[in-house]
Amino acid sequence: MEAVFDDLDAYFKAFGYTLFLFLVAGVLSTLLGTLLAAFRVSPVSVLRLAGTVYVNLVRNTPLVIVFGLFTFMAPYLGIHFRWVDVHIGTFDFTSFFSVAVVSLSLYTAAFVCEAIRSGINAVPLGQAEAARAIGLPFTGVMRQVVLPQAFRASVPPLASVQIALIKNTSVAYVFGVAEAVSRMRITTNNFPSQRLGIFIMFAFGYIVLVELFSFLANRLERRWRIA
């Protein structure tokens, strides 16, 4: 455990990367997932099909394989994200970070889509029908009537999906991102005599992140509750 306390900067920096991965992938996956959910309930059959194929394809693929595809296959197809080169403070966001964000976002979007779709299904059909009856087009029905209610109903499953994302970011540790688990590996390698304490410290870091997020999700759920 002392090994972690002796180098707290490195510990926090590593969790910083975890947090950045989560935040960026969280926002992107929510946006893409919402779009996919709209596809899956849209009146256009091609879009419905595209949404269904995407969800089934991506949801059935292990995350490591998605990472592997973007890390080892994509460069052969000319997709390498080498243009990404952002530096904020001591953090570097380069091609490896981008690969991680893209993989995590694409993967999580499938789950977000299903969580939101469950929320949409929870909105009584009469709501959509009434919206149609007053002459709203599909986008209007979705944006002004269905999705606001659907989001409220999908807060609990969405929170679960995003919590899973926090922990899924750890897959990036073997794909060039210096996040928490990769830091843990360096520390256990240098101080094998403190293995258990190091594990506990890093597990604790994840618990704090997840608890923080759950707390926010809970507050949101309470605030948005339809009276």
Add this chain to the structure above:
Amino acid sequence: MRRSRIMALVAGTVLALTATACGGSAGDDEGGRDVDAEENAAEKFDDGTRMKELAEDGKIIIGVKYDQPGLGFKDAASDIPTGFDIEIAKLLAADLGIDPASANVTWEETVSDNREPFLTTGKVDIVLASYSITPDRRKVVGQTGPYMLTGQQLLVKADSDVDSIEDLAGKEVCSVTGSTSIDKINEKGAKGVGFESYSECVQKVLDGSVEGMSTDGTILAGFAAQNEGQLKVVGEPFSTERIGVGYSQDHPEMCEWINTVLEDAFEDGSWAEAFELTLGPSGVETPDPPALDACPAA
């Protein structure tokens, strides 16, 4: 019609060529040194020692690397891994009277992070997996040797003008997640990015995602030899790693035994021969055998 037939012909030829190329290299990798098992080996060990148990059982489990050409490398086609670590392990097994080429020796893949847990839980009997000796590791497991000295160097593309790690300050350099090499890269001002294995790093160097990778020179030499003309090793070593044999602290008596076997191998030239055979082809010159650490008093 005609065009597609020509294409088919080209595709066929390419396939045939790759097939022969694969076949050729598989043949070269075969073997290593032939080490004969000692007869009645169990007699020379005292009762109650771990060596006696192993020799009487006639079985040993050795933790090695599978992904380091020249040190510990196993391709899909062969049963026994090849490399310098393996050659030293063979000598140890043979001294116990166990035929290294037989199925009585289990070559267990032991990645860096598994080395201490595998030893402490008894999943493997000894570890020869480019295992550098460090004071903190010695708190958990027994380590003796070294049987090889190496230092961290840099592997870059053959056409790169990078000469040393200093040229890559602020740039990303690949190595294995959690390895000591990553720490050293960061200390030198470059930015270590971690992957699961060295071969994945090699790929990242080849596809240009990183400018170089860094770890022990002996490992890099193996990859440079495997990708001749595409990769080269550059720079002076910027660290010293003392590669040793790991054993469990439950059996401190193994230390003296390992040292005796190593000492014999240094003297009768089998150490140098093994070095020549495994690391020689990658262009590493055979050095003098290193001085062994004394075993801790039992």
